Amino acid sequence: MNYWKKLSPTQIKERVFKALEENVNYYDENVLGVPASHLDGKVFYQDAPFLQDAPFISTMVHNPNHIGCHTLGHSESFFKGTQEIEREVIEICAVDILKGQPGQHDGYVASGGTEANMQAIWIYRNYFVQKYKAQLSEICIITSSDAHYSMSKASNVFNISYQNIPVNEENRKVEKEILQEELEALKKGGKKYFIVVANMMTTMFGSVDNVSVYTDTLEELGCHYKLHVDGAFGGFFYPFAKNESKLDFSNPKVSSVTLDAHKMAQAPYGTGIFLIRKNHIEYAVTKEASYVEGEDYTLIGSRSGANAVAIWMILVSYGPYGWKEKVFILLKRTEWLCKQLEEIGIEFYSHSKSNIVTIKSKYVKPEIAKEFGLVPDNHHAPKWYKIVIMEHVNIENLIPLIEKLKA
Secondary structure (H helix, E strand, O other), X not given: OOOOOOOOHHHHHHHHHHHHHHOOOOOOOOOOOOOOOOOOOOOOOOOOHHHHHOHHHHHHHHOOEOOOOOOOOOOOHHHHHHHHHHHHHHHHHHHHHOOOOOOOEEEEEEOOHHHHHHHHHHHHHHHHHHHHOOOHHHEEEXXXXXXXXXXXXXXXXXXXXXXXXXXXXXXXXXXXXHHHHHHHHHHHOOOOEEEEEEEEOOOOOOOEOOHHHHHHHHHHOOOEEEEEEEEOOHHHOHHHHOOOOOOOOOOOOEEEEEXXXXXXXXXXXXOEEEEEEOOOHHHHOEOOOOOOOOOEOOOOOOOEHHHHHHHHHHXXXXXXHHHHHHHHHHXXXXXXXXXXXXXXXXXXXXXXXXXXXXXXXXXOOXXXXXXXXXXXXXXXXXXXXXXXXXXXOOHHHHHHHHHHHHO
16 A cells, blocks of 8 residues: 555544644634635634544634645645645545556545536546547447436536446346447447446446446447546445456546545545546636636535545545455445345345345335335336445344345
8 A cells, every 4th residue: 555554543633633733724824815714613612622632523613625626736825734635535545445556646525426427527528629629519428327317417517418328137237239339329420529437336236337348349439438437336345345447547448536435435425536647637627716726627616625634534544454344344244135135035136346235126115115214216116226235234234124025
């Protein structure tokens, strides 16, 4: 590991408070031009004794604004201390988790996976327009039919086409023959540039795309493409469940990856991560943000530095081996559940390296789904219900469900 080290609670506290000391203090410094301050002292008491032992809450009270992208060399100097923590988060994720090379990635802590996916599509749309003089009508997003709805949202926002490719209903895979037919039809219809989004564990099924099916087919057809990986669910799980993967930066065809820390990493909601290889994020620069030191390259603009601190604290509290152990335990619980379902003859889908189990709806009565909080693929006409093995979902929680399904 290059950057990811396990730290003690004392070391974590010292590091965060040192970062806050390097940030601006509105009450000790004569700062007049920044439209911000610490959280309102009349509502959020800043001298509460417990804050001395609460680095994350203290960061929220200090309220650092991490506007912009801090991996490019120039950022708002008012918040340089916590920005450095965010840069460490980017390197841990890009290098130690996703097997990239040190110093070869840009990125930032986004508001979630939806924004991070849209950031990638925004960059690649602009890339094709600026480099190839592409018309918007010539650009198309390609995903599997199991992909997250953020791709459809991006299509709408950025005014480019979107085509999802049907998957095999049993193994959730995109088949090459179908993909080739779809791409050939799109080319005949005038599409020349493709933004491919491959899934590292889909939200509903936990399924994982065979990225080579996309890249091989696109290259055989002579297509221009950029490849983004949506690891919003799987980014903090799949790399630890499977030793080798083509869905990370060890694959030179992968240009960017989305992670979501507010899922498997249990960070506060509103905490996603966008990662991209160097020399790409510049296609999203907003030069009109000239009053921002370093300008802005993000969809979100102003964002809380506390979210970056939260991710960093979580990762260094576990360390890489503690995190791998956490994933191992969740996988074992998932395997136990799958075995129970097999024994009582219930049809389900579960990827071997995933912690999601999705059951066919014909086996699940609506009252059972409601009692156990099972999530359907469609609230109006469900075909599947999913179970997600999270930290709080242990075998004692699963046994009552198994008994009800048996009945």
